[in-house]
Amino acid sequence: MGYCYGIDLGGTAIKFSLFTDQGKLVEKWQHPTKIEEKGKYIISDIALTILDHMDQNNFSKEQIIGIGVGVPAVVDESGIVNVAPNLGWKQTDVGKKLREMTDIPCYVINDANAAALGEYACGGGRGNHSMVLLTLGTGVGGGVVLDGKVVTGLGGAAGEMGHICVNDQETIPCNCGNYGCLEQYSSATGIVRSYREFRNAGKSGILSPDGPIEARDVFDAIKEGDQAASEALERLGYYLGKACAAIACVIAPEVIVLGGGVSHAGEILLTTVKKYFQQFAFSPCRQTKFALAAAGNDAGIYGCAYLVLNSRKESD
Numbered sequence: 001m002g003y004c005y006g007i008d009l010g011g012t013a014i015k016f017s018l019f020t021d022q023g024k025l026v027e028k029w030q031h032p033t034k035i036e037e038k039g040k041y042i043i044s045d046i047a048l049t050i051l052d053h054m055d056q057n058n059f060s061k062e063q064i065i066g067i068g069v070g071v072p073a074v075v076d077e078s079g080i081v082n083v084a085p086n087l088g089w090k091q092t093d094v095g096k097k098l099r100e101m102t103d104i105p106c107y108v109i110n111d112a113n114a115a116a117l118g119e120y121a122c123g124g125g126r127g128n129h130s131m132v133l134l135t136l137g138t139g140v141g142g143g144v145v146l147d148g149k150v151v152t153g154l155g156g157a158a159g160e161m162g163h164i165c166v167n168d169q170e171t172i173p174c175n176c177g178n179y180g181c182l183e184q185y186s187s188a189t190g191i192v193r194s195y196r197e198f199r200n201a202g203k204s205g206i207l208s209p210d211g212p213i214e215a216r217d218v219f220d221a222i223k224e225g226d227q228a229a230s231e232a233l234e235r236l237g238y239y240l241g242k243a244c245a246a247i248a249c250v251i252a253p254e255v256i257v258l259g260g261g262v263s264h265a266g267e268i269l270l271t272t273v274k275k276y277f278q279q280f281a282f283s284p285c286r287q288t289k290f291a292l293a294a295a296g297n298d299a300g301i302y303g304c305a306y307l308v309l310n311s312r313k314e315s316d
Contacts, residue, residue, distance in 0.1 A: 006304035011086035038088035047101035066105040068304030070114030079108040116143025117303030123295030124257035136262035140183035188215035198228035241276025248285035259293030
């Protein structure tokens with residue numbers, strides 16, 4: 001039996017996983033990420049961990065199909081990371097270095113694109129040929145998958161849907177420096193910001209606009225009839241539905257999958273977004289389905305494994 005390794009590299013922890021050549025998850029574990037000295041130890045730690053795991057399980061190199069690595073940075077078409085601030089890296093050819101250290105084929109991908117592949121293969125996008133993933137967390141990220149391949153675009157920057165401009169009247173800048181980006185309204189931080197604004201504008205609510213608030217608090221408040229929370233959800237849905245309608249005009253995906261912490265709101269989120277999507281979408285695109293992400297925190301490792309296994313099929 002053949003195996004592959006899927007690795008989700010984060011600024012705090014490195015998630016390792018072993019998959020069979022049929023895509024079945026066998027084992028997963030994690031190690032802290034050593035970001036000291038501009039991350040100079042990270043790649044060697046990954047290589048040594050894999051070689052040690054192979055030794056413990058008596059795996060030969062012929063049994064290992066490849067290593068897939070998801071990195072929190074823009075990755076170009078050749079697999080080179082241009083800059084990874086959270087890891088301390090400047091331009092780094094991660095795949096080449098790992099191949100030299102392990103003598104195993106290595107494939108490198110942006111972590112959000114890895115999550116998109118994971119959702120496409122075994123999550124909310126499973127069974128569809130085309131899928132867009134929007135991750136609604138502290139910011140808004142995502143990925144586009146067409147016929148099993150991630151769309152990377154010029155310089156690997158495709159999929160940055162959180163920075164679609166949806167409101168040209170905005171006066172507060174986004175973290176990217178532009179104004180009116182989607183993530184200013186449809187992220188976890190965005191819905192909290194909206195809640196505070198509606199409360200300060202006189203809308204009734206059960207949460208203090210001056211106290212600590214998380215996105216889940218806002219969704220819980222909706223159930224209690226909180227007016228400001230309901231308005232914040234409507235704003236989130238309006239801009240997200242509008243952005244999804246624009247995305248659909250370009251890609252016409254079979255399904256748009258919503259993931260990240262905000263997606264835990266469930267059906268109330270889907271219903272609101274779909275309402276505004278139908279309002280703004282070009283009529284031939286209105287058949288696009290919506291689904292919640294289903295692969296959870298394992299989406300990245302599944303996507304990395306899928307990348308390896310799909311690359312092998314293409315080369316056979």
